[in-house]
Amino acid sequence: MRRPSLRTAESVLDGLLAAHRAGTLDEWLRQHPRVAGWIDAQWLRPLRGAAGDLLPAGQRAAALALLLRWAIGQQRPDQAAPAEAIPREAWIERTSWRPMLALTCQYGFAPVPAFRDRYRGHADEAAASHLCGLWSVGASTYYRYLDKGKRALAQLLREAPAPAMHRLALRAATLELVAAQTALADEAARRVWHARHAIAALADDDSISALWHLSCARDTTGFIRALQRHSVELANDGETDLLLEAMSAAAESPRERFDLLLAQGTLWRMRGDAPREQGSYEQALRLAADADDPLLLGIVYGALGKFHEPRDLDRAFAYYQDGAECLRRSGLGEDGSAAAETVEEYVATLVRLAWLYVLRNDPRSKALLERAESLCRRHTLSPATVAMLEQTWGECWRRAGELTRALEHKHRALLLYERIDDRQAILKTFGNLSLIYGEAKDFARASEYARRVLALADTMTVEPEILASTHLNLGVACFWQADYAQAQAEYEAALEIAMRNRLHRVAGIAHLNLAEVAYLRFKQTADPQDESRGDRHAAAATAIWPHDSDPAHSEAARRLKQEILGPDAGLARDRLLPAEATDHYAEMAEVRRQREQLAVPGAPQDHVGAHLAIARAYLSIAMKEREAALALIERHGLGQRFIGEIEALRQTFDRELTREQKLVAQWRQATADLLSAQRCAAVLEALMASGYVNKSAYAELCALSPATASKHLGTLAERGLLVQTGKGPATRYMLPA
Secondary structure: OOOOOHHHHHHHHHHHHHHHHHOOHHHHHHHOHHHHHHHHHHHHHHHHHHHHHHOOOOOHHHHHHHHHHHHHHOOOOOOOOOOOOOOHHHHHOOHHHHHHHHHHHHOOOOOOOOOOOOOOOOOOOOHHHHHHHHHOOOHHHHHHHHHHHHHHHHHHHOOOOOOHHHHHHHHHHHHHHHHOOOOOOOHHHHHHHHHHHHHHHHHOOOHHHHHHHHHHOOOHHHHHHHHHHOHHHHOOOHHHHHHHHHHHHHOOOHHHHHHHHHHHHHHHHHOOOHHHHHHHHHHHHHHHHHHOOHHHHHHHHHHHHHHHOOOOHHHHHHHHHHHHHHHHHOOOOOOOOOOHHHHHHHHHHHHHHHHHHHHOOOOOHHHHHHHHHHHHHHOOOOHHHHHHHHHHHHHHHHHOOOHHHHHHHHHHHHHHHHHHOOHHHHHHHHHHHHHHHHHOOOHHHHHHHHHHHHHHHOOOOOOHHHHHHHHHHHHHHHHHOOOHHHHHHHHHHHHHHHHHOOOHHHHHHHHHHHHHHHHHHHHHHOOHHHHHHHHHHHHHHHHHOHHHOOHHHHHHHHHHHHHOOOOOOOOOOOOOOOHHHOOOHHHHHHHHHHHHHHOOOOOHHHHHHHHHHHHHHHHHHHHHHHHHHHHHHHHHOOOHHHHHHHHHHHHHHHHHOOHHHHHHHHHHHHOOOOOOHHHHHHHHHHHHHHOOEOHHHHHHHHOOOHHHHHHHHHHHHHOOOOEEEOOHHHOEEEOOO
8 A cells, every 4th residue: 555645544543543442443453454454564563573472463453552552642742652651730731732632532542530629520421521621621622632633643654664763662662561561670581581582573584673672682792693684674674773873872892882883884885875884894993993902903804895895906905914914913823723703704804805816816716715614624603604605615616617616605605695594695696696607508597596686676775786796697698698788788787886886896897898798799780889889888997997906807808809809709708817917917918918929920129129028027026026025024023034035135136237227226225315206316317318417407406495405415425426526616416437
């Protein structure tokens, strides 16, 4: 049923209130099944979820009576709970209370109290007559109060869906009204009761009621676990935000606040609100840094890595690596011994790092997965972590071209996720299975798994990355069947979702796939518009990956147009690369290109250029590796330990440096207190070009006054970097012979 009109709601309410006064609610419910079903779905489900076994199953009339009692109580001007006593002055003097009081007494929710000093009524006097006498008003005024109360009641109950704030208030009032008649006054007994009903609510697929019971029980751990496991359903419910806000306000320790912030980030991720998700993680990071707790730092770095994974692989790598280092410092032994939580988080971080290596087609992912698997064999880890390991193994084997093994791991992951009812992870696994079945040419299954995700996305919130990736995978299945039109439609849907949610990695893949489709259609039709469309998407794919953080796809985008004429062009790019081609993809790609040129007879000058290009590529690799080592040495204070190795490496480099390069290195070190790197380079360039520099030229190059330039030149001469010749205006400064 749609939301009823106010007139319809008032008519239905008249019948409901009359049935309550007559004690015939059960009969009314039987006579109006459609209306009863609407009320049940909108209002009675949260009421029964709160009341639990205090309101036995089947007592729909009792539940409906509680709903009416609560809804009438919402008109209390003091906003107190419905069960709170009504003060004398409200009954007698305050007109703002009269619509609510008229409803309460007219329809049998409470009798009119005796105020004999004000009005003496008959023992069996009707509520309307009694209240008219108590308030000294006529019947017409009384019924105006009554109509006003009914109109407000109809306005409240016709809302669809019922507002989260009202549902939460209904739960609290229901528990108070029902529990007042039971033995749950003891706080410990209440917590046990709530914990038991949280389990029952989860079994009944009522995750929001379970979350409410866990919040009432002050079970922060259970609350967070439920929020993570059932984020798909809970992200759709406004009550979740109110409960999370209340739990955060009541958190008693930094660790509780930390865990709740991470859970809040999960909720924002489900809703595709990236700024708020990142904000939650950064608040958690500040808490962890203030506590100087390496375990908490390791956990939040993992969350930040996951946030950046679809947006910026470089930043995700950095966060995961920092997380692994923090977890190692938090007490992880060389043999993997540590507290259970530390081992769990460390294994999860290893698997996430492996996943990023897989995304780069880097075979080192296997070493990380084997390390994680060895820890799994020695420790009892959660099904969620083991399932994540299986997921990543599946993708690793897919990229190795072993689709049977990939499917085995993916289905094992799916069984684990189904066992713990992690619906978000189940949806992600469906998307992964769609991709693998598509590559295995089982297109029926590929489409089935993808469409399961898309069908659920119509009824609940699905994480944007999962939704976009599913459209990509369905597009791949269509592509393999040469249905380029449908493949293009799916890729465009993926691109729209990715761009809206700033998922740069996914958007880059979508652009690359769209370019591939456009070039293949151009091959069929020779339509220049297809070629132009392919060029635009290929350029966009190259541009969107930040800092060249996905070099395999960037290179594929650059070479796609030339390779598309091959028999299987572009179809095997998603495969693990040789080990030496991963960390220095661009350099090794350049080496391969130059080796191909050397294999073909050509002019000597072309071959010289190729050899020099290869030398530059290897020199670039050597420099990058040295800088990485120096960064680690500085970060961890290991300078003394590696003095000999660094000196030997420096001597090796020095033997190969030209005089100009040696001068640059010498000057940068000796002039750091005088000149910036840019000014140092400008002075050396002038010296190399003309053989000397004078005071005025030096002042101009370095943007200094003549007096300061003179002092600088004197200092450089004292340090042996320059030699002074001549006197007065003829003074010049030259490099030593």
